[in-house]
Amino acid sequence: MSASITIALDAMGGDDAPDIVVHGAEIASQRYPNVRFLMFGREQEVMPLLEKTTRLKNVVDFIHTEDKVLSDDKPAVALRSGRKSSMRLAINAVQDGRADGVVSAGNTGALMAMSKFVLKTLPGVDRPAIASFFPTLRGESLMLDLGANLSCDADNLVDFAVMGNAFARCVLGVQEPSVGILNVGTEDVKGHEYLQVASSMLRKADLPGDFVGFVEGDDIGKGTVDVIVTDGFTGNVALKTAEGTAKLISEFFRQTFKSSILASLGYLLASSSLNKLKKRVDPRLYNGAIFLGLNGIAVKSHGGTDAIGFANAIGVAVDMRDQDIVTKIREDFDSLTREPINEQAGFE
Amino acid sequence: MSASITIALDAMGGDDAPDIVVHGAEIASQRYPNVRFLMFGREQEVMPLLEKTTRLKNVVDFIHTEDKVLSDDKPAVALRSGRKSSMRLAINAVQDGRADGVVSAGNTGALMAMSKFVLKTLPGVDRPAIASFFPTLRGESLMLDLGANLSCDADNLVDFAVMGNAFARCVLGVQEPSVGILNVGTEDVKGHEYLQVASSMLRKADLPGDFVGFVEGDDIGKGTVDVIVTDGFTGNVALKTAEGTAKLISEFFRQTFKSSILASLGYLLASSSLNKLKKRVDPRLYNGAIFLGLNGIAVKSHGGTDAIGFANAIGVAVDMRDQDIVTKIREDFDSLTREPINEQAGFE
Structure with a gap:
């Protein structure tokens, strides 16, 4: 672990959000001093929590948005109408290079649908x-x-x-x-x-x-x-x-x-x-839970976790960035020998 | 539990057969004094074990057969060429009314294929x-x-x-x-x-x-x-x-x-x-493991079990006979309201 890493956080996803997200970031920040956060969510809910933490002041950039994806939103609905949701903005930050990965404890289906739409799948996947x-x-x-x-x-x-x-x-x-x-x-x-x-x-x-x-x-x-x-x-x-x-x-x-x-x-x-x-x-x-096959790093925390669990999910995203998993998967697909099984049958 | 019950046993099925079958029957015989056994297998292997048990002498009828189903036989092969196997003869005994149920620790696929072929499925199943x-x-x-x-x-x-x-x-x-x-x-x-x-x-x-x-x-x-x-x-x-x-x-x-x-x-x-x-x-x-939906009782013991486990599998067959599960299932299928879902859709 060397250079600075930035993780985008959906502050509004999870049963006990934004509390677990802010305190999870606080714990992760102790473990990974080189990690910075882009945090997306409702200012009126997140800011009071952020202000109570001294540790996060210098490592969090907070971006306000009113919208959030609900836990029972259908993925297609979230994709269509959640363009300004905290989840979507956090994913966008990975796509445009402001962040190295995204972590959310929100709606799994919506997170996958949005990540796939925004980050795209890797060539061959x-x-x-x-x-x-x-x-x-x-x-x-x-x-x-x-x-x-x-x-x-x-x-x-x-x-x-x-x-x-x-x-x-x-x-x-x-x-x-x-x-x-x-x-x-x-x-x-x-x-x-x-x-x-x-x-x-x-x-x-x-x-x-x-x-x-x-x-x-x-x-x-x-x-x-x-x-x-x-x-x-x-x-x-x-x-x-x-x-x-x-x-x-x-x-x-x-x-x-x-x-x-x-x-x-x-x-x-x-x-x-x-x-x-x-x-x-x-x-x-x-x-x-790790989303693999995307052109970017996305990690889904369990919705019911606490701050320690959320910090661990951040840790997974940090490890994935550290090890440059996206490049590794891309290279492995480039060098994959994939013979269509029907053609093989012809030779046997 | 009242009247006498007869269970047909495949003495040759299971990793430690016929030992677990004979000693399993011995244990079951203590628990269920009203149960008799029809035991099918190789005389030269089974008889020496049977002769050592005093308890089984009066409750086991032994029928010799040279053939047995192997644990890696394909079900279709066992069905075709295993007509004189201990497994098949035990199932036949249920079909022709000499036994109330069959228990085998042998090849699962073969036991299901033979049971289905010999006992047939219940109407509606x-x-x-x-x-x-x-x-x-x-x-x-x-x-x-x-x-x-x-x-x-x-x-x-x-x-x-x-x-x-x-x-x-x-x-x-x-x-x-x-x-x-x-x-x-x-x-x-x-x-x-x-x-x-x-x-x-x-x-x-x-x-x-x-x-x-x-x-x-x-x-x-x-x-x-x-x-x-x-x-x-x-x-x-x-x-x-x-x-x-x-x-x-x-x-x-x-x-x-x-x-x-x-x-x-x-x-x-x-x-x-x-x-x-x-x-x-x-x-x-x-x-x-209970085979349900057949016109007869068939229970598959785990192949790697010991005599106590095999006795428990016999107990399952005895319970099923006691409660007359085959008749209950037949009655439930007779009274089942099953509307094809496509027709329902037309009304909605």
């Missing part, structure tokens, strides 16, 4: 994807798409694999990432036909690292691969299922420690270690 | 589904399909809802089951179009209990509904993701209790309660 990383037995893995594209074809999955691979190399620091396609079995003949086609294409695509073929749902927690590629419907269900199960098991443990006096005493003795575990699986650590 | 129940914050829920049908249409999902609803009422004992369709959001406009069509059909279908519309992945662990309906691809991924995450979080706790002397002491104090938790989430408790 048909559809951008939403990615996120999560804890596994082996460390951290990345999964995409998590809901930007409910239905996908083989080409889309190949795109996602390229983008996820680049992200794992640059931002997660895995030099030779392993990549797998989420399926209902590991054998080549399993699952939908387009998954088999995508697998065959990826075997020939010669990406850095290792394409392992198909992985199953339980490989997500195992961390069998660094990057899991799937359609947005399945990815969204899988991610939320994992979150729900993690909460369920944690709740079972919580109830267990309350179930007897001995268990409560045991909890007390282990509490320091258990608190470390709590920190390790804190969802705020994994806050920040 | 286009495709049978694989269902399983699992622990939630509220108790137990049922999800289907888990892999029999990778792609589904709206009619299939309505079928699954009817079958799952009947199972929840009869076997799980929920008088007014709540049913939801797995999706990427709860609003009516979310997700694939066929999900919206299925939701609209189910709102009008007037099933017993409560159709709540769409649920998301995290609702699985919450137990938001008693029955979750989904296509086989998504269901398979969701179930395995939940299993993998449960293992991940449990492993995190295990590591935590080993991370310091105090934590180890805490574990010792809480160990009696933690062992109760271990029993509560024991995967063997939830062993037994």
Whole structure:
């Protein structure tokens, strides 16, 4: 991390905006002294918060706008009528070079639609994807798409694999990432036909690292691969299922420690270690859904997060800028060998 | 539970067959004194095990066959060339009335293909589904399909809802089951179009209990509904993701209790309660994937289970027979109001 980085913030997005945005920026500003912010939102709501923070005075440029995207606005409506919204102006700042990336905790669909419209997709990318990383037995893995594209074809999955691979190399620091396609079995003949086609294409695509073929749902927690590629419907269900199960098991443990006096005493003795575990699986650590495939950096914070979670989402955008992920993905697409699967069939 | 019940067992299916089948039957026989078994398999492998058990002598009829379905046989191949396999003969016994249900820990695809071919689907059911129940914050829920049908249409999902609803009422004992369709959001406009069509059909279908519309992945662990309906691809991924995450979080706790002397002491104090938790989430408790929509009872045990798990799968088949689930599902399909969605559109 060296030169100054500017992140555009949508101050009005998120359940507890603008509070989490201002205080999230404050926390991020401690962590990343070289980061400046362009903050967009309603002056009457944001300024009183900003004025209370001494730290932000010299690193935030505030730009007033009355409009904001609502959490239940349809993406198409937000795109059409939200041209002066805080979200849109923050994205515009990336497009015209005033900012290096944008972070919003607002409406996901609107943020994706606007980002796609304003920043455009990279050459060779048909559809951008939403990615996120999560804890596994082996460390951290990345999964995409998590809901930007409910239905996908083989080409889309190949795109996602390229983008996820680049992200794992640059931002997660895995030099030779392993990549797998989420399926209902590991054998080549399993699952939908387009998954088999995508697998065959990826075997020939010669990406850095290792394409392992198909992985199953339980490989997500195992961390069998660094990057899991799937359609947005399945990815969204899988991610939320994992979150729900993690909460369920944690709740079972919580109830267990309350179930007897001995268990409560045991909890007390282990509490320091258990608190470390709590920190390790804190969802705020994994806050920040990454939009990949755009000609610019856009990160979506969870709408219900707090200032610490929002600061982490800012951190993801900073890391992406630091590692110049957009250029890396562009280069990887330039050098991608993509043989249409039908032509290959003719040679075999 | 009153009259005598006969369960046909495929002695040769499963990683540790025939051992788990014979000892599973032994355990089940203790729990269900009114259950008899028809056991199909290779005499030279099964008989020595049977002869060692005193309990089974009077309740098992053994039928020798040399053939067995292999775990990697393609379903179509097993169907064609496995006519004398232990799996097939066990299914035949249900069809010709010698048994009330069949349990196998063998090849899932072959078991479904053979069961469908031999037992046939119930009138009104286009495709049978694989269902399983699992622990939630509220108790137990049922999800289907888990892999029999990778792609589904709206009619299939309505079928699954009817079958799952009947199972929840009869076997799980929920008088007014709540049913939801797995999706990427709860609003009516979310997700694939066929999900919206299925939701609209189910709102009008007037099933017993409560159709709540769409649920998301995290609702699985919450137990938001008693029955979750989904296509086989998504269901398979969701179930395995939940299993993998449960293992991940449990492993995190295990590591935590080993991370310091105090934590180890805490574990010792809480160990009696933690062992109760271990029993509560024991995967063997939830062993037994249920084939619903067939004109007969068929239960698939996990291939890697042990004798206790196999006994639980037998228990599922016994419960289904006890509650006469096949008749219940048949009756529910007879009384189902199913308006084709296109015709409805004309009235609106």
